[in-house]
Amino acid sequence: MDLAHREVAVDKEHDAAGRRTGRSGRGGLGGWARGGWGSWVRLGLMAGPVAFFAVFFGYPVAAIVGRGLREGGQWQLGRIGQVLSDPDILQVLWFTLWQAAASTALTLALALPGAYVFARFDFPGKRLLRAVVTVPFVLPTVVVGSAFLALAGRGGVLDAWWGVRLDTSVWAILLAHVFFNYAVVVRTVGGLWSQLDPRQEEAARVLGAGRLAAWRRVTLPALAPSVAAAALIVFLFTFTSFGVIQVLGGPRYATLEVEIYRQTATLLDLPTAAVLTLVQFAAVAALLAVHAWSLRKRETALSLVPAEHTARRPSGAGQWALLCSVLGVMVLLTVAPLLVLMVRAFDGPEGWGLAFFRALGAQQQDSATFVVAPVEAIGNSLAYAAVATAIALVVGGLAAAALTRRAGRLVRGLDALLMLPLGTSAVTVGFGFLVALDEPPLDLRSSWILVPLAQALVGVPFVIRTMLPVLRAVDVRLREAAAVLGASPLRAWGEVDFPLVRRALLVAAGFAFTVSLGEFGATVFIARPDTPTLPVAVARMLGRAGESNYGQAMALSTILMLVCAGVLLALERVRTDGQGEL
């Protein structure tokens, strides 16, 4: 699921939170609710999210898989073998795997120096650059695709200057993936790195280790789990990549997700799509399991200190050179594509201006793809995203509240289950909506709510990931202190928890909003022709020939980018005390 990018570094917060509160080791002192109505309340809280996921995720996905693999009431499991021995499909699987691995390796290679620089050096403009680097992360994949198209595609900057075109090569895809996930590594690894106590390394030096040996034996082992976790997340995102490949891959390159889309929407081969969905499902479940396992391994005691004490001004030519080259790569990689995108949007047929933007406002006569003026997509997107955010906050908030106490296998299982939509084929979900939710009592096929529901599905994991560490970091005993002072459980929540999580709630809302805004895979199926969203409109325009369409796609992408960047910058402001990463 391509837009699923923002999960990420909140996990780091996880363990840090556990340490901060100094969770008391005294057994079972969890609260007055032990065993009593408290567990019922938790079950009740959980019921909402579970029902939501069952109806709007489990049921549609099951319906689409069932439709593909059942014939005349019989499961046709033989199809699985058939599909998986098809050389074309094997080609797709192989490409999906190796491009994900290559993207991950390339991202780590380029981003780890960035993580180091952010963690250990102090330089002017650091905060701003941190925010800028993160912008790609919240961008809709369609926009990223078109940005790279503008940079390296037909008539792109590289084409115009040097005659280099990358849009038919796999390099464009890999670079777009790096562009996308750079912030994941910088934030997860860099965040932890900046909190590692430099004195640990100094202690090793005093004990006789050389500079490199000290780093290898002290810092690297401490960082390794977070590097692994970041790598895993990047792998997950690139493994399920859809929008980027759809725009840049051309006919030659297809990931599983793209192939599912092709089989479903173009070839109407539902059985094959169903098998591929199951394959992707299994792969993602395995990845998430490994991720959860590595998270648990990360919960080892590290010696952490506040980040502001660990960064120094670079000293000496060597450090300055390192800093400059890393920042150079960073700017080239993340800022250049965005700039080019904007340049292309303003570079109209009659020179610089708003020609493409104005064209967006006009009713398009020539095509059946647009029955309304594209500019209306902005309003649609904002409205859908607002509703989706509200749904995601309610569902995710309830789930996070229910998961706050890490009690047992059941909770961990649910925690993992709620992450699944991130990795499940959005195309499947979208098509499943159409197939499954078309009869009473849930006849929603013609309802506008279908789009926000699908978007909320990807928003929920982000809400949970953002809220959970903060909720868990609230010391139970603060609640108990409030209770002893006369506050009822509800009042205690309002007086103690809410002020502490209010900020996280805002951040979660921001993520849910941008994720919903950029959701493409599912929306492309269920958005009606007369109410397209921004990414859908961009994709439709890119799918049509003509300079004007291309320019308008760039213009629309620019608008989408600015909205997302605006939300992100607002989030950076909200999060002044460094709560949560991303």
Added chain:
Amino acid sequence: MLRLDGVTVRFGERTALEAVDLEVAEHETVCVLGPSGSGKSTLLRVVAGLQQADAGRVLLSGRDQSGVPPHRRGVGLMFQDHQLFPQRDVAGNVAFGPRMHGMNRAETERRVAELLELVGLPGAGRRAVTALSGGEQQRVALARALAPEPKLLMLDEPLGQLDRGLRERLVVELRALFRRLGTTVLAVTHDHGEAFALADRVVVMEGGRIAQTGTPLEVWQRPASPFVARFLGFDNITAATVHGDTAVTGWGKLTVPQGTPQGSILLLVRPGGVLLRTPGEGLRCTVEARTFRGGDASTVTVLLRPHQGPPLEAACTLRDAPEEGAEVGAVFDPCEVVALEGEDADGPVQRPAGPAQRPADRVPSR
């Protein structure tokens, strides 16, 4: 005021409290004393309603509290690490209780000012709690706990995190304060000095059970069991056979006070009762170590290796303390010899409880 009837709490296999009976009278200050893991904090949590008892009853002013949630019990609890609300300032923390009880704004403000005055922080209302020193936080926590005028105030290691000088001053202040307010107080601590200075009555706990109850003086003078004795820092314990006023011990024969039970018992000789003489007199010992304790009396603890029997600790003044390696004679002052009940299964205490963890080789040979 407060009565516990056979309160039992289990965490899985582990029993935190076992059939605890306890009574606290109105205006009384009771201190529960015990090593970590002895169930002290759990006791407070059960009374506050933060922990359900698996068996037994908690009565406050004669009313059974089972099923009454914490916010309706009307008790105050000062947490070990204070648990001040970080997002509120000092006044906001102190005002929390009165607000929850529906006190109006003007009255709340008056009460906050009064309490801050009382704990010695007048005018600190607008300060952020995160900017306070440990001692100041402790005062704010106390003011916050007192603000809703609880029937019973409970303190969990009230002075545990403070440095020594501050602790000794605050103990005195607290005692005076509780006297003045007539507050009923149930405190827990692992520091016997703190407990003795604060309490009217001391309850020593061992592994979830009450080992001894009494005034500080009673407990100090007549520790009921080897556990209590060792917890108070008395390690001179030996098996003895008593006949009349003479006991036969590993250290030889010694005189016991009148009324000592006859037969096979355990005896404690307080270090102050081990008197050092010239080598010819009494039990011959080698001085193994001496530890200067400081304090007004310039006390020195001298560890002796007797030529027979288990090691002995003696307390003496700096002036009288022998050098390490010296040979001395030890005689025993009958007034400092105490008969103990029960068996001495323990080595020296001061380490995590749980009989399984005690290495068997530390059991003193008889």
